[in-house]
Amino acid sequence: GAGVSQTPSNKVTEKGKYVELRCDPISGHTALYWYRQSLGQGPEFLIYFQGTGAADDSGLPNDRFFAVRPEGSVSTLKIQRTERGDSAVYLCASSFTSASMAEQFFGPGTRLTVL
C-alpha cells in the first residue's frame, strides 16, 4: 500500500519568505507527527495531531511555525519569515493509533534550504 508522502521533496527559499510543507499520511492512520532533522542529528519532535487537533505542539521552536490538519488526514506545516537556521529535513510520520507503543511510519522528508 501507499506510504506517507511529502511534498515538495526539496524547497529552496530566501530568508524572510513563507513556506508550506505538505504531508499525506497512510490512509486510516489517525495520528500524525512532524519532526525536524538537522545534519548529523536524529529527528526532533515538532508537533503531533490526533485527528484534526494538535495534541502536543511542545516541539515547535517558536511562533513562526504552525501546522494544521483540517480534515484529519493531510497536514501542512507552515513556516513564516524563514531564517537560515530553519534549513533542515522536515519529516512527517503517521501511526494507526496514538498509543505510545504504536510504531510510526515516516515519509521521505522535505529538504528545506533557506538562503
Added chain:
Amino acid sequence: AQSVAQPEDQVNVAEGNPLTVKCTYSVSGNPYLFWYVQYPNRGLQFLLKYITGDNLVKGSYGFEAEFNKSQTSFHLKKPSALVSDSALYFCAVRPTGGGNKLTFGTGTQLKVEL
C-alpha cells in the same frame, strides 16, 4: 525528560561477521524502545520495537535487539552482516506513562565491507 545515547558515530564490520549497534536510554518509568534505519535520500524505516515481555526482540531483515533494564540499554544486533545493511541507524524511546513523541539518538552509521 527522556533521552537516548548512541555512543558510536560509526561502526565498521566485515560482511558475514556479527554486528552490534549500541543504544542507552533515560526515561521516567518504563520505556517503549524502537530502532529505525535510514538509507540515503529515503525516509526512516521501522525495524523493531520493545514493548514488554521477552527481552530479545526480533525484527525485519534479520535484526534483533536486546532490552536490558538494569543497564538501560537496547543494543541492535545481527548475527551475520550484509553489505546491504550499510545505513544510518537510529534508536528511539517513548515513555509508557504517556506522551507520544519519539526521542531519537543522534544515529550510528553502519558500514559493512566485503
